[in-house]
Amino acid sequence: MAETLWTLFGPLWHALSVVLQWQNVVAIVVGTVAGMVVGSLPGLSATMAIAILIPLTFTLDPLVALGMMAGIYNGAMYGGAIPAILLRIPGTPPSIVTTFDGYPMAQRGQAAYALKIACVSSAIGGTVSAISLMLFAPPLAQVTLMFGPAEYFWVAVFGLSSIAVLLGADPIKGLMSACFGLLLGMVGLDMVTGHERFAFGNRYLLDGLNLIVVLTGLYAIPPAIMMAEDALTKGLSAKDLAIGPGESVLANWRGFVPAWLRGGFFGILVGILPGTGGSMAAFLAYNETKRSARDQNSFGKGNPVGVAAAECGNNADNAAAMIPALTLGVPGSGVSAVILAGLLVHGLQPGPQLFRDNPDIVYGFMIQMLLTSVLLIGFGGPFAVRTFAQVLRLPRVLLAPMIFGLAVVGVYTLNNSLFEVWLMLGFGLVGYAMDRLKFPLAPVILGLILGGMAEQQLRLTLLINLGDWTALFRSPISLILFGLTLLILLWPILRAWRDRARQMADERG
Amino acid sequence: MTGKSLTAALAALGLGAVAVGTAVAEYPEQPITVIVAFSPGGGTDVAARSIEPYIEKYLGADLTILNKPGAGGEVGFTALAQAEPDGYTIGFINLPAMFAYSYERRTEYSRESFTPIANLVYDPGILAVRADSPFESLADLIAYGQENPGALPIGTSGSVGSSEHLAIKQLENKTGTKFNHVPFGSTAPLRTALLGGHIPVAAFNLGEATQYQEEGQLRILGVMAAERSGMAADTPTFIEQGVDLVAGSSRGIAGPAGLPVEVVTKLSAAIGQAMDDPEYVESARKADVPLNYQASDAYTAFIVQTDENLAAVWAEDPWK
Numbered sequence: 001m002a003e004t005l006w007t008l009f010g011p012l013w014h015a016l017s018v019v020l021q022w023q024n025v026v027a028i029v030v031g032t033v034a035g036m037v038v039g040s041l042p043g044l045s046a047t048m049a050i051a052i053l054i055p056l057t058f059t060l061d062p063l064v065a066l067g068m069m070a071g072i073y074n075g076a077m078y079g080g081a082i083p084a085i086l087l088r089i090p091g092t093p094p095s096i097v098t099t100f101d102g103y104p105m106a107q108r109g110q111a112a113y114a115l116k117i118a119c120v121s122s123a124i125g126g127t128v129s130a131i132s133l134m135l136f137a138p139p140l141a142q143v144t145l146m147f148g149p150a151e152y153f154w155v156a157v158f159g160l161s162s163i164a165v166l167l168g169a170d171p172i173k174g175l176m177s178a179c180f181g182l183l184l185g186m187v188g189l190d191m192v193t194g195h196e197r198f199a200f201g202n203r204y205l206l207d208g209l210n211l212i213v214v215l216t217g218l219y220a221i222p223p224a225i226m227m228a229e230d231a232l233t234k235g236l237s238a239k240d241l242a243i244g245p246g247e248s249v250l251a252n253w254r255g256f257v258p259a260w261l262r263g264g265f266f267g268i269l270v271g272i273l274p275g276t277g278g279s280m281a282a283f284l285a286y287n288e289t290k291r292s293a294r295d296q297n298s299f300g301k302g303n304p305v306g307v308a309a310a311e312c313g314n315n316a317d318n319a320a321a322m323i324p325a326l327t328l329g330v331p332g333s334g335v336s337a338v339i340l341a342g343l344l345v346h347g348l349q350p351g352p353q354l355f356r357d358n359p360d361i362v363y364g365f366m367i368q369m370l371l372t373s374v375l376l377i378g379f380g381g382p383f384a385v386r387t388f389a390q391v392l393r394l395p396r397v398l399l400a401p402m403i404f405g406l407a408v409v410g411v412y413t414l415n416n417s418l419f420e421v422w423l424m425l426g427f428g429l430v431g432y433a434m435d436r437l438k439f440p441l442a443p444v445i446l447g448l449i450l451g452g453m454a455e456q457q458l459r460l461t462l463l464i465n466l467g468d469w470t471a472l473f474r475s476p477i478s479l480i481l482f483g484l485t486l487l488i489l490l491w492p493i494l495r496a497w498r499d500r501a502r503q504m505a506d507e508r509g
Numbered sequence: 510m511t512g513k514s515l516t517a518a519l520a521a522l523g524l525g526a527v528a529v530g531t532a533v534a535e536y537p538e539q540p541i542t543v544i545v546a547f548s549p550g551g552g553t554d555v556a557a558r559s560i561e562p563y564i565e566k567y568l569g570a571d572l573t574i575l576n577k578p579g580a581g582g583e584v585g586f587t588a589l590a591q592a593e594p595d596g597y598t599i600g601f602i603n604l605p606a607m608f609a610y611s612y613e614r615r616t617e618y619s620r621e622s623f624t625p626i627a628n629l630v631y632d633p634g635i636l637a638v639r640a641d642s643p644f645e646s647l648a649d650l651i652a653y654g655q656e657n658p659g660a661l662p663i664g665t666s667g668s669v670g671s672s673e674h675l676a677i678k679q680l681e682n683k684t685g686t687k688f689n690h691v692p693f694g695s696t697a698p699l700r701t702a703l704l705g706g707h708i709p710v711a712a713f714n715l716g717e718a719t720q721y722q723e724e725g726q727l728r729i730l731g732v733m734a735a736e737r738s739g740m741a742a743d744t745p746t747f748i749e750q751g752v753d754l755v756a757g758s759s760r761g762i763a764g765p766a767g768l769p770v771e772v773v774t775k776l777s778a779a780i781g782q783a784m785d786d787p788e789y790v791e792s793a794r795k796a797d798v799p800l801n802y803q804a805s806d807a808y809t810a811f812i813v814q815t816d817e818n819l820a821a822v823w824a825e826d827p828w829k
Contacts, residue, residue: 051549054558148707189581191694194613194669194829203587206580274698328704330697341555347795351720415548415578456694463691464662464708 012134015363018063019371027064028368031071032375036384038072039079040091042220042403044410045212046076050338054345062346063364069339070368071375077278077315078122078380082388085114085307089220089403093211093449094278094314096219096442097286101310104302111392112385113249114307119380120249121260121308125315126373128264129271133319134366138355140272140320141327147273149460150472154481155273156454159280161488162287163443173439181447184209185455192459204419213411213424214448220407221428222435227400252304259289259309267316274324277333278317279449285313291491319369326350326362536596536772537570543762544592544600546585548578553601556630556760559792563783568776581668583610590618594765596772599626604759608816609670612823620816624768625808627780628761631801632714633734634676636663637727639703647731647750650710654686662689664703666696666713670828673712675819676733676756678826683752703727714758715740716797733757740799759801761808777805
């Protein structure tokens with residue numbers, strides 16, 4: 001027993017001494033702060049920041065480079081919540097979910113409280129995820145292997161079924177938004193036949209629509225237009241900006257625990273499945289928290305628990321996404337793909353031999369993922385709240401052009417493509433119209449992310465099995481996911497039945 | 510024209526020649542942009558960023574990597590083809606993918622749009638199965654493909670028209686077999702599906718498989734190369750197993766058409782020196798990058814041959 005414990009913790013213990021060398025400590029601090037800044041600027045992403053960092057790290061020790069990457073990764077995931085809460089502009093795709101309750105809270109004058117919840121929840125999600133990475137990386141990698149095209153198809157369908165919860169006040173409009181998202185997901189070259197779909201002979205559309213471009217357009221531009229319309233020349237006065245101690249997250253911790261548990265669970269699950277990413281983790285954690293809550297109607301109107309579930313979910317995706325990346329060479333998310341590239345640059349090939357040949361680096365990186373999560377509380381806490389919340393004091397006529405500028409620069413740096421800047425602005429107008437006509441925006445993004453995935457995996461499944469659709473129901477995992485999807489879709493009917501049965505029982509009784 | 514003005518014209522010409530001469534002699538005198546037609550963090554991007562400092566060392570100029578992804582690289586290749594041929598814009602090109610697009614759709618470049626500078630990497634294609642697969646050799650696979658035409662799915666890391674897809678087509682034509690082509694789009698999900706037993710056979714590149722063979726997770730049935738690779742010396746080639754098939758993907762550096770010869774020579778030499786740098790060779794070996802330096806002339810011939818092969822395959826059996 002003692003021996004097995006040592007094989008597990010021995011390398012961790014040894015790596016810890018390396019991680020705590022001063023240059024590595026500086027690296028994670030710099031990385032975390034940089035990540036928060038990058039994450040909080042719409043259009044700028046952690047993927048890009050790390051990709052730019054890679055060439056600069058050639059001459060550095062691998063752990064210094066990885067420490068910065070770990071910091072950027074965790075910092076950006078929390079940073080995305082800052083504009084999501086303050087301005088309803090998600091800084092990163094997963095923080096869309098944070099806008100649902102975070103922005104209403106800010107409007108109610110609880111911006112500081114919302115930011116604190118986001119910070120603590122991100123830290124908890126990241127910590128849980130990092131621990132899962134340390135303890136379970138090899139066995140969880142086996143879970144990844146159990147997922148083939150059929151299973152991924154059901155993962156995507158399961159995710160799409162959560163749209164039902166996002167439909168908002170008017171379900172018909174919500175469904176139309178979702179269909180619009182699915183349609184956007186079809187743009188580009190068809191991988192199986194090589195035919196162009198909705199590309200109109202434009203080669204910039206052949207790879208499909210970039211998620212960041214659509215997200216920035218739909219979410220960042222409409223608020224800027226509306227700010228310009230209102231043309232308020234005054235911001236909040238320092239007195240009105242409630243960033244004082246406010247409510248304490250720690251004092252209310254009991255209320256958040258169920259949301260954190262769900263966030264942690266879905267984050268890790270989604271993390272170890274490549275190709276899904278933090279957005280889905282946040283969506284699922286939020287949905288489950290809402291579904292099981294007694295006061296469902298308070299969600300979307302500024303329920304602090306909603307912020308906690310979303311932020312915990314998207315940060316819990318981070319370290320878990322590194323599990324298939326480190327053990328199998330399959331990145332679980334866009335950011336982990338770039339980190340993988342960073343490892344390759346240092347001559348570190350992912351796979352079992354990485355754990356055997358370079359334990360200090362692998363385990364050191366895991367510890368860095370843990371430390372940077374904890375650091376979030378230090379830097380993302382009162383300090384960041386006091387700094388970033390000042391944004392609300394800016395006169396809105398100044399804020400609007402700044403958002404425009406950041407969105408344009410952010411999208412251009414993505415692929416050095418002016419076409420995508422125009423595309424982003426075009427989606428900005430679409431988003432503005434949708435906002436004015438009260439169409440929800442979140443289903444568009446979810447449709448775009450999951451529609452393409454569902455289609456591709458369905459076609460791979462059918463192709464491998466020569467068109468035999470029963471292949472979709474062959475494995476236990478497929479059946480479980482299928483069952484869960486059915487349950488989610490039928491849940492409202494089941495509940496209506498239950499309520500009616502209870503009512504009838506009451507009447508009889 | 511009077512004698513005087515003729516002299517003046519000649520003098521002007523001479524001055525011009527001198528000016529051109531010094532310009533070339535001083536090349537490079539400003540940073541050189543290197544277009545990478547894929548996103549940061551992708552295989553080509555990592556390769557470019559890995560060798561960048563070594564080329565800088567031997568060329569004595571700064572290189573700036575500019576990612577121009579889109580349309581499977583077509584956006585970046587087009588930007589390179591349309592760049593000013595002054596030696597200050599070069600880029601990575603990927604064969605055979607970039608020319609395969611020209612058959613599938615109208616591209617704004619062709620073979621003549623580029624000046625080949627040097628090839629850097631050649632990664633041969635392979636067919637691999639999971640370690641516990643009943644297929645022990647290429648012969649087993651061919652026998653199965655002949656008896657059960659179209660029944661055996663083979664996953665490829667590209668889409669339609671990728672080097673692996675074309676290789677499978679050639680394999681079918683040469684051996685009278687028929688397989689079920691399943692394009693996965695990229696290597697990582699394909700390799701996971703193979704390891705997880707969701708697809709029985711997969712075609713991808715050697716450099717992305719050797720580690721897994723060494724760990725005993727995968728078995729490489731054959732390498733589509735002219736001779737055995739140093740990276741997997743025990744693995745037989747297709748040719749050794751009676752199938753005359755050579756296929757793979759390569760990464761090299763080219764400029765737009767009309768690049769001055771001096772510029773090409775200088776760049777080509779600097780790349781050659783960079784690829785001989787022991788430090789770089791060691792890092793490439795660790796990352797399983799199969800280096801294959803070809804100077805401008807050899808690379809040009811290789812490009813012509815690749816394009817002609819594509820034309821032949823397309824003429825016989827268009828893949829789209």
